[in-house]
Each structure stands twice: as C-alpha cells, then as structure tokens.
Amino acid sequence: MAAAIYSLYIINKSGGLIYYKDYGSAGRMDTNDSLRVASLWHSMHAISQQLSPVSGCLGIELLQADTFDLHCYQSLTGTKFFVVCEPGTQHMESLLKYIYELYTDYVLKNPFYEMEMPIRCELFDINLTQAVQKDRVAFLGR
Amino acid sequence: MAPVAPRSGDAIFANIERVNAELFTLTYGAIVRQLLTDLEEVEEVNKQLEQMGYNIGIRLIDEFLAKSNVSRCVDFRETADVIAKVGFKMFLGVTASVSNWDAEGTCCSIILEDNPLVDFVELPDTCQGLYYCNILSGVIRGALEMVSMKTEVTWIRDVLRGDDVFELQVKLLKQVPEEYPYKDDE
Numbered sequence: 431m432a433a434a435i436y437s438l439y440i441i442n443k444s445g446g447l448i449y450y451k452d453y454g455s456a457g458r459m460d461t462n463d464s465l466r467v468a469s470l471w472h473s474m475h476a477i478s479q480q481l482s483p484v485s486g487c488l489g490i491e492l493l494q495a496d497t498f499d500l501h502c503y504q505s506l507t508g509t510k511f512f513v514v515c516e517p518g519t520q521h522m523e524s525l526l527k528y529i530y531e532l533y534t535d536y537v538l539k540n541p542f543y544e545m546e547m548p549i550r551c552e553l554f555d556i557n558l559t560q561a562v563q564k565d566r567v568a569f570l571g572r
Numbered sequence: 573m574a575p576v577a578p579r580s581g582d583a584i585f586a587n588i589e590r591v592n593a594e595l596f597t598l599t600y601g602a603i604v605r606q607l608l609t610d611l612e613e614v615e616e617v618n619k620q621l622e623q624m625g626y627n628i629g630i631r632l633i634d635e636f637l638a639k640s641n642v643s644r645c646v647d648f649r650e651t652a653d654v655i656a657k658v659g660f661k662m663f664l665g666v667t668a669s670v671s672n673w674d675a676e677g678t679c680c681s682i683i684l685e686d687n688p689l690v691d692f693v694e695l696p697d698t699c700q701g702l703y704y705c706n707i708l709s710g711v712i713r714g715a716l717e718m719v720s721m722k723t724e725v726t727w728i729r730d731v732l733r734g735d736d737v738f739e740l741q742v743k744l745l746k747q748v749p750e751e752y753p754y755k756d757d758e
Contacts, residue, residue, distance in 0.1 A: 443750065476750075488644075506637050506644055507718045508750060527638075534638045538631040545630060 434519040443508030445472030449549040581661025614701040625710020633715035684738040
C-alpha cells in the first residue's frame with residue numbers, strides 16, 4: 431500500500447502553523463505555502479461553524495476532493511490537527527486523536543516548549559514518524 | 573466512526589504510569605520551602621504557587637482532554653463535576669465532591685477530603701497566611717482558561733489551618749469563546 435498520508439499540519443488556536451510534516455512528494459509544500467494553507471484552513475474552519483445548517487457544529491471534520499481527503503480534529507482548547515491524505519484512506523480520525531495524545535505528551539510536557547510556538551521537539555518527531563507508518567495506522571483502526 | 577465514550581477517572585488512573593507518592597509529596601514540599609526561603613513573604617509565595625499552578629494547568633488541560641475523551645460540557649455544573657470526578661481522580665488519585673451551588677450556577681465548592689500534597693505536613697506559626705496547596709487553584713484556573721472560561725479559584729477551608737476538609741471555591745467570571753475578526757455587519 432502506497433504511503434496514504436501526504437502531509438500533517440498542526441495549528442494553534444490563533445491559526446498559526448506550529449507543525450508541518452510531509453510524507454512523500456505528493457503533498458510537499460514550501461514554507462510559505464504551508465503557512466498559507468494553515469491560515470486558510472483556520473479561517474475556513476471558523477467560517478464553517480457559522481455557516482453550518484446543523485446546530486452545535488464545531489467545524490469541518492472532513493473535506494473530500496478528487497485527489498485528496500483532508501481530515502481535521504480540533505481539540506476543545508482550539509488546537510487543530512489536520513492531515514491531507516489519499517482519497518479513501520481509513521482510520522484517519524483515530525490517527526489524529528493519537529497524534530493529539532503524542533502532542534500532549536511530548537510537546538506540552540516539555541517544559542522548554544513555549545505554548546503556541548512552533549514545535550521543535552525531537553521526541554515528538556520520532557514518535558510521530560512511528561505512528562504514521564502504514565502498519566501502525568492499520569493497527570489504530572480499532 | 574462511532575464517538576468514543578468518556579472514560580471514568582478510575583479507569584484512566586488505573587492505566588497511567590505511577591510515581592512514588594512520597595516522592596511527589598517531598599518534591600512539592602521542597603518547592604514550597606524553597607519559595608519561602610527565596611521570597612520570604614507568605615503572600616508572595618501564595619501568588620507564585622498560583623502562577624506555577626496556572627502554567628501547569630494550561631498544559632494539563634490538553635492531557636486531560638486527550639486521555640479522558642470528555643465532550644464539551646453543557647454547562648458549568650457539568651464542568652465542576654468533571655473536574656471533581658475525573659480530573660482530580662486522574663491526576664491526584666482522589667475523588668472530590670461538588671457542593672454549595674449558588675442560584676445562577678456559576679459558583680460552587682469542590683471539597684477534597686484526601687490530599688496527597690499535604691501528607692505529613694504541618695504549618696508552623698510563622699507561615700499562618702500560607703495556602704500550602706495554592707498550586708491547585710492555579711491549575712484549575714489555567715486549565716479552565718484554555719477552554720474559554722475565566723474563573724476565580726479561592727480556598728474556603730484548609731485542613732492545614734485547622735478545618736476538617738479542603739474546600740476550593742470555583743467561581744465562573746465569564747465565558748470567553750474564541751473571537752474571530754469577522755464582523756457580520758461590515
């Protein structure tokens with residue numbers, strides 16, 4: 431199975447990009463583009479809450495396009511985790527929840543990490559890479 | 573995917589890695605003693621403990637949300653219940669209870685009978701104004717601020733000052749949902 435995930439973004443509650451990782455050339459972006467995508471998504475997510483015909487909507491969870499799917503998870507603290515992947519990729523919600531747990535462990539518990547700032551935590555990178563590998567993704571589909 | 577049900581405080585507490593309780597009590601005691609030496613004024617120490625708690629709370633909230641799977645609380649009553657039943661259980665291993673609700677439902681007391689921070693502790697006469705567990709009030713304030721609630725947390729009863737239980741008053745000052753710079757009328 432080809433690498434189903436193209437890229438991962440984490441944005442803070444103000445919409446700033448704090449983490450970006452691409453897996454393979456399909457989703458690769460240069461720094462400016464990734465920042466642009468992050469702010470664009472932050473605004474679209476906010477607007478979608480207002481536009482939604484369903485009351486109590488907390489924002490877009492899934493965007494499906496011809497060449498990619500975008501899954502988004504927003505924590506109750508406003509941090510958004512979203513992943514751009516191949517259309518039809520399974521188990522992205524549990525992956526995003528798992529990445530949230532990795533974030534609470536390796537980023538927030540690092541006393542030298544400043545809140546809302548870009549993430550530069552090696553332990554987070556290492557554990558994230560392990561989580562995203564294909565067999566782990568399948569395993570998370572419980 | 574079916575939504576995951578929130579986990580009980582006991583279940584989470586059972587699954588988390590533990591540390592020796594004495595180490596925890598000793599570490600906290602060392603922090604308070606050092607602050608007293610450095611700052612000398614009991615009021616300053618109270619403030620500093622609260623600030624430390626605040627810094628912990630703003631990070632702890634995500635850990636709490638990730639591990640406990642609680643969904644957004646409908647009202648402040650639910651928030652207080654979740655803090656007492658799940659939060660305290662998950663992080664301190666003790667269950668607290670909620671009481672003394674005011675008429676509007678914005679102010680309540682969280683009662684702790686058991687408190688691992690104060691095992692073996694007695695306050696000397698020179699530290700009578702000290703709120704030894706003030707870090708807890710900061711933690712609650714910090715955590716709630718990250719989920720859009722501005723609160724004021726104060727001690728009503730303190731076992732180290734002669735009362736029978738620890739009582740924390742949590743008052744909701746206001747809800748501050750995320751403001752987006754979009755104006756509908758422009």
